[in-house]
Amino acid sequence: xxxxxxxxxxxxxxxxxxxxxxxxxxxxxxxxxxxxxxxxxxxxxxxxxxxxxxxxxxxxxxxxxxxxxxxxxxxxxxxxxxxxxxxxxxxxxxxxxxxxxxxxxxxxxxxxxxxxxxxxxxxxxxxxxxxxxxxxxxxxxxxxxxxxxxxxxxxxxxxxxxxxxxxxxxxxxxxxxxxxxxxxxxxxxxxxxxxxxxxxxxxxxxxxxxxxxxxxxxxxxxxxxxxxxxxxxxxxxxxxxxxxxxxxxxxxxxxxxxxxxxxxxxxxxxxxxxxxxxxxxxxxxxxxxxxxxxxxxxxxxxxxxxxxxxxxxx
Amino acid sequence: xxxxxxxxxxxxxxxxxxxxxxxxxxxxxxxxxxxxxxxxxxxxxxxxxxxxxxxxxxxxxxxxxxxxxxxxxxxxxxxxxxxxxxxxxxxxxxxxxxxxxxxxxxxxxxxxxxxxxxxxxxxxxxxxxxxxxxxxxxxxxxxxxxxxxxxxxxxxxxxxxxxxxxxxxxxxxxxxxxxxxxxxxxxxxxxxxxxxxxxxxxxxxxxxxxxxxxxxxxxxxxxxxxxxxxxxxxxxxxxxxxxxxxxxxxxxxxxxxxxxxxxxxxxxxxxxxxxxxxxxxxxxxxxxxxxxxxxxxxxxxxxxxxxxxxxxxx
Numbered sequence: 198x199x200x201x202x203x204x205x206x207x208x209x210x211x212x213x214x215x216x217x218x219x220x221x222x223x224x225x226x227x228x229x230x231x232x233x234x235x236x237x238x239x240x241x242x243x244x245x246x247x248x249x250x251x252x253x254x255x256x257x258x259x260x261x262x263x264x265x266x267x268x269x270x271x272x273x274x275x276x277x278x279x280x281x282x283x284x285x286x287x288x289x290x291x292x293x294x295x296x297x298x299x300x301x302x303x304x305x306x307x308x309x310x311x312x313x314x315x316x317x318x319x320x321x322x323x324x325x326x327x328x329x330x331x332x333x334x335x336x337x338x339x340x341x342x343x344x345x346x347x348x349x350x351x352x353x354x355x356x357x358x359x360x361x362x363x364x365x366x367x368x369x370x371x372x373x374x375x376x377x378x379x380x381x382x383x384x385x386x387x388x389x390x391x392x393x394x395x396x397x398x399x400x401x402x403x404x405x406x407x408x409x410x411x412x413x414x415x416x417x418x419x420x421x422x423x424x425x426x427x428x429x430x431x432x433x434x435x436x437x438x439x440x441x442x443x444x445x446x447x448x449x450x451x452x453x454x455x456x457x458x459x460x461x462x463x464x465x466x467x468x469x470x471x472x473x474x475x476x477x478x479x480x481x482x483x484x485x486x487x488x489x490x491x492x493x494x495x496x497x498x499x500x501x502x503x504x505x506x507x508x509x510x511x
Numbered sequence: 512x513x514x515x516x517x518x519x520x521x522x523x524x525x526x527x528x529x530x531x532x533x534x535x536x537x538x539x540x541x542x543x544x545x546x547x548x549x550x551x552x553x554x555x556x557x558x559x560x561x562x563x564x565x566x567x568x569x570x571x572x573x574x575x576x577x578x579x580x581x582x583x584x585x586x587x588x589x590x591x592x593x594x595x596x597x598x599x600x601x602x603x604x605x606x607x608x609x610x611x612x613x614x615x616x617x618x619x620x621x622x623x624x625x626x627x628x629x630x631x632x633x634x635x636x637x638x639x640x641x642x643x644x645x646x647x648x649x650x651x652x653x654x655x656x657x658x659x660x661x662x663x664x665x666x667x668x669x670x671x672x673x674x675x676x677x678x679x680x681x682x683x684x685x686x687x688x689x690x691x692x693x694x695x696x697x698x699x700x701x702x703x704x705x706x707x708x709x710x711x712x713x714x715x716x717x718x719x720x721x722x723x724x725x726x727x728x729x730x731x732x733x734x735x736x737x738x739x740x741x742x743x744x745x746x747x748x749x750x751x752x753x754x755x756x757x758x759x760x761x762x763x764x765x766x767x768x769x770x771x772x773x774x775x776x777x778x779x780x781x782x783x784x785x786x787x788x789x790x791x792x793x794x795x796x797x798x799x800x801x802x803x804x805x806x807x808x809x810x811x812x813x814x815x816x817x818x819x820x821x822x823x824x825x
Contacts, residue, residue: 200666200671200672200701201665201666201672201701201702201703201706201732201734202665202666202671202672202673202701202703202706203705204703204705204706204708204709205705206704206705206708351515351516352514352515352516357514357516358514358515358516359516386811386815387514387515387516388515388781389515389516389518389777389778389780389781389782390520390740390778390781390782391517391518391519391520391781391782391783392515392516392518392781394518394520395518416811417811417815418515418774418777418811418812418815419736419771419774419777419810419811419812420736420774420777420778420781422733422734422736422737423736423737423739423740423778425737426704426737426740426741427740457733460732460733460734463703463732463733463734464703464704464734464737466703467702467703467704467705467706467734468703468704468705469705496733497700497730497731497732497733498732498733501700501731501732
């Protein structure tokens with residue numbers, strides 16, 4: 198019995214690249230430090246499940262993200278995997294560390310709102326862009342792929358709804374710096390599908406090609422997969438997700454995790470969209486990681502597929 | 512700060528009627544019997560939160576659904592509420608009981624698959640339709656609105672994927688019996704948006720008007736809201752949901768609940784679609800019910816809105 202039934206929808210992308218963020222975004226707010234051996238096995242298992250882009254770690258200062266202070270130890274352990282392994286770099290110092298280890302993909306992280314730029318980077322939006330300029334320029338000069346994360350693209354816990362025009366402005370600035378790809382983050386999970394469509398339309402009209410965009414939804418209000426569907430319908434073909442739905446936002450206590458990779462793969466499989474992911478192996482990986490973290494995965498698909506799901510007679 | 516931001520999408524329904532099933536579908540598989548006073552207060556609170564159609568109970572034989580054995584006690588306690596109060600009736604005996612209490616809306620429940628018809632009704636699909644024929648005819652003669660539930664419209668735990676043509680056949684048969692509305696059930700939660708679109712297109716092509724259809728999604732694999740979006744895009748404007756995401760399917764141990772009403776209301780609010788629901792009062796109702804049942808609501812929106820969600824400085 199193979200489910201879901203495959204029913205392709207004309208006009209959606211034929212293939213979606215999943216940008217797996219479980220090992221970085223998923224773990225970065227875990228209080229108990231996960232041993233580097235476990236992280237390396239996690240990344241290895243994700244690769245074994247067919248994920249082709251796995252964000253491995255972050256070269257931020259250990260003071261800010263203690264969980265990822267082992268980046269120098271972790272990266273060499275996973276570098277030989279036959280997958281893309283982007284890493285976060287906040288500044289030139291982080292870029293130096295990443296380049297020294299041979300990283301071929303880096304990501305900077307900007308904010309669409311002044312409040313979050315101040316909270317996360319202690320800078321204005323423009324000051325943070327100025328900080329990224331040499332990072333992006335040097336990475337590009339080294340032939341390294343650069344992703345720009347843009348946080349708070351829909352709502353902000355301090356400012357409320359974020360005007361689409363402001364997101365377009367920062368997005369264009371990141372493109373002008375040289376970012377190859379921009380990931381539109383719904384950091385607090387408040388987006389709904391019409392908002393997603395409106396932002397993508399505005400970005401396209403503003404000269405940002407949709408094939409350089411990714412979407413990054415959090416499932417705080419249960420909207421992540423519906424928002425993803427809206428993005429696919431506008432031609433987005435790179436989707437960020439976190440194995441097992443790991444992750445959260447430290448600025449909003451109740452924030453649940455990222456879109457769960459398994460729930461995304463289930464939908465894409467039903468839509469006949471190729472991802473290359475072996476769902477059973479991915480679920481097994483999330484179950485293994487959940488056991489390590491000591492709490493069940495919030496992913497519905499992980500919960501359903503990791504139980505005995507045979508028919509029960511009453 | 513009002514979130515989500517309202518961004519209407521052209522072509523979607525201007526108004527959606529939520530058919531609230533928490534008091535019936537949501538509770539029917541609870542092992543510990545919920546006191547009738549609590550059920551009555553639940554229905555009253557749901558009405559107070561602005562839900563206009565609240566499925567109250569079921570007039571099945573108490574042997575099959577012990578939780579709802581108090582239907583005769585419950586219905587009179589809520590009958591004066593200024594809302595529609597449909598009730599399930601499995602057969603003529605159930606209809607007699609409902610009519611005796613003054614019910615103005617009833618629902619029969621059919622299956623799209625032979626396996627589930629056998630398991631749930633101990634009949635073939637055609638035998639069950641024959642059983643419903645006099646129920647629907649007598650209800651219509653009494654001026655009572657009749658909903659037909661159609662289970663297993665997408666997948667079946669015994670048979671796997673369910674062919675669209677079979678669903679169309681049973682749906683047409685229910686219409687021919689006189690059902691005013693048909694609720695398409697994804698009883699085990701395996702549907703994906705393309706499958707939803709394909710079924711709705713086939714039903715429309717088969718002469719079943721979309722304004723007589725409702726959708727009833729379970730969130731077993733996290734797909735319920737994305738599937739709802741696909742249904743809205745095809746013009747469906749009646750959506751079944753369960754306050755707090757209560758409910759499950761007794762035939763699949765891991766099945767999680769129905770689509771949570773709160774997650775649906777969040778999306779519809781963002782889409783600028785009127786529902787008449789006061790989200791804060793609804794969340795408070797689900798928190799109250801969860802306390803009674805002794806476990807947290809699976810609704811992401813309930814969890815987010817029932818916590819302190821003010822910004823947290825690091």
